[in-house]
Amino acid sequence: MQNTRAASFRLYHFPLSPFSRKVRLSLAEKRIEVELVEERYWEPDHDFLRRNPAGKIPVLKVGNRHLAESAAICEYLEEIEPEPPLLPQSAEARYEVRRLVGWFDDKFYHEVTSKLLGERVHKKVMGGGYPDSANVKAGARAIKFHIDYMAWLLDQRRWLAGNELSLADFAAAAQLSCLDYISDVDWNRSETVKDWYAKIKSRPAFRSILADQLPGFPQPAHYADLDF
Amino acid sequence: MQNTRAASFRLYHFPLSPFSRKVRLSLAEKRIEVELVEERYWEPDHDFLRRNPAGKIPVLKVGNRHLAESAAICEYLEEIEPEPPLLPQSAEARYEVRRLVGWFDDKFYHEVTSKLLGERVHKKVMGGGYPDSANVKAGARAIKFHIDYMAWLLDQRRWLAGNELSLADFAAAAQLSCLDYISDVDWNRSETVKDWYAKIKSRPAFRSILADQLPGFPQPAHYADLDF
Known part of the structure; x- marks a missing residue:
């Protein structure tokens, strides 16, 4: 080690x-x-x-x-580096973390992030032209379903995959924080999800994410605000 | 347990x-x-x-x-059920298995399987119309790169992720066997990859896969042949 x-x-x-x-x-x-x-x-x-x-x-x-x-x-x-653990102990609980990591890495990314961030930011940065509004609309529609699903999970648990913080929370926060940088997350949709994000945002591990700057895309005021 | x-x-x-x-x-x-x-x-x-x-x-x-x-x-x-193991012991070796599982589940699937199997089979089964020939061509082009990459790995190792059979081999064989059912794998491209597939195909675990039948898509003769 x-x-x-x-x-x-x-x-x-x-x-x-x-x-x-x-x-x-x-x-x-x-x-x-x-x-x-x-x-x-x-x-x-x-x-x-x-x-x-x-x-x-x-x-x-x-x-x-x-x-x-x-x-x-x-x-x-x-x-x-097992400490602090980001995967729980039991096979069942570890499964649930990995299922949700897959959910956000694959499903959320393809349905939401690639459609919003991909069109609005990456296309511009990479010189790929104007955003495709059909994609942007599809992403804006899909994020609602995902926030509702997160709210449903968080009504039963302190964190997304259980009562302890895990990789699942980081997988979700990684996607959402990128979208929040371009003001594409409607935090008013769910108080539960907003509270979860406030908790994760205030962790020391999040500081460098909140300091990120992308030339041509100024950071919006709420992005790094812990009291957004 | x-x-x-x-x-x-x-x-x-x-x-x-x-x-x-x-x-x-x-x-x-x-x-x-x-x-x-x-x-x-x-x-x-x-x-x-x-x-x-x-x-x-x-x-x-x-x-x-x-x-x-x-x-x-x-x-x-x-x-x-840790026996027989499909993940090796060391963190480095386990990483390599998981990297390749991700490679086949994500990259190979999106670049090859979804383009060939998706267009030729799933579209027909789901009533989605005729195959899009641009997708089919892109898939047929991409599979060559992937077979070459597998040959390169297998020149250095007995199995894809190391010297033991692992989840990486199953992730790859799962994709390739579906494509082989529709005769979309050119086994002549690499003797090394063909030998690897012959080894995996002859395992008892593979029997139920070789018995699969899909109505409307008759199994080609070479598909279940261990001496293809």
Whole structure:
């Protein structure tokens, strides 16, 4: 363990990438120091492709190894640094965390984040033209269903996957915080979900996320406000 | 452990769903008996949605619980029934398995399977009309890159993620076997990949996959042939 911790960690990321944010939150919660390197991943150069044949971010450099796939990275961090735990003890409870990580990484991302953030921000940053309004509308419609689902879960539990904070909360907060940066989350839809986000936002692990800035997209006032 | 094993397992699946196949392979390798129930998941009725709010297959019923998200299900099976292991011991080796599971579940599926199987089979079964030839072409192009990547990995290792069979091999074989059913895999592209598939195809866990039949899509002769 000591050896791994002593190794230098470097994360190639992009500020408004939800998958980078999920890994950043895990690293910060476990107090693993990491050097952040911003990667314009849509302009893959030879070097970046060598680090990750999938051409995606985040990529975590641990010693001489380059780790890709955010879900696999988070499981790895949990195994090399179990404290504080982001996965519970029982197989049933761990299943529920992983189910929800999959829900937010896959379903929420494709139905909401890629449609809103993808159209409004990534297209502009990558020089892909104007947002497709059909996609934006579909994303704006879908986020309501997801917030209602979160509210339903949080009516039964303190955190999304159970009574302890877990990777599921970070997976969800990673997506929502990116959308909140472009003011695409209607926090008035659910008091329960807003309370959950206020709790997670005030954690020390969230500080670097709240400090993110993207040129051309000024941070809205409520974004870093803990009392939003 | 005994309690869980004693509970009845039922899997709601679809024969040519790669994610269902991945779970079926894990169950069979671990010799967990399961009742298979075919689910026409694109015609969601109330009952199926109650089992899985994401409206997806596979769904594994364990006792009174309904488990969704194939990656989370496979990790759960590994925890309740560790023998034979489908994840190795060290954190680094486990990371590599999970990275590749993510690669096949996400990248391979979206770039290849959804484009070939989605257009040629699911569209017809679901009454969605004719295949989109641009998608079919994109899928046929992408599978070459993926087979080359697998060949590159298998030049260095006995199995995809290392020297032991793992979930990564099942994730890959689940996708490829669905495509092989519609004769969309060019096994002549790589002798190494063909040898790997022959090894995995001859495992007892693969038998039920080779027996699959989909009305309207007769099984090609090579599909179940161990000497293809």
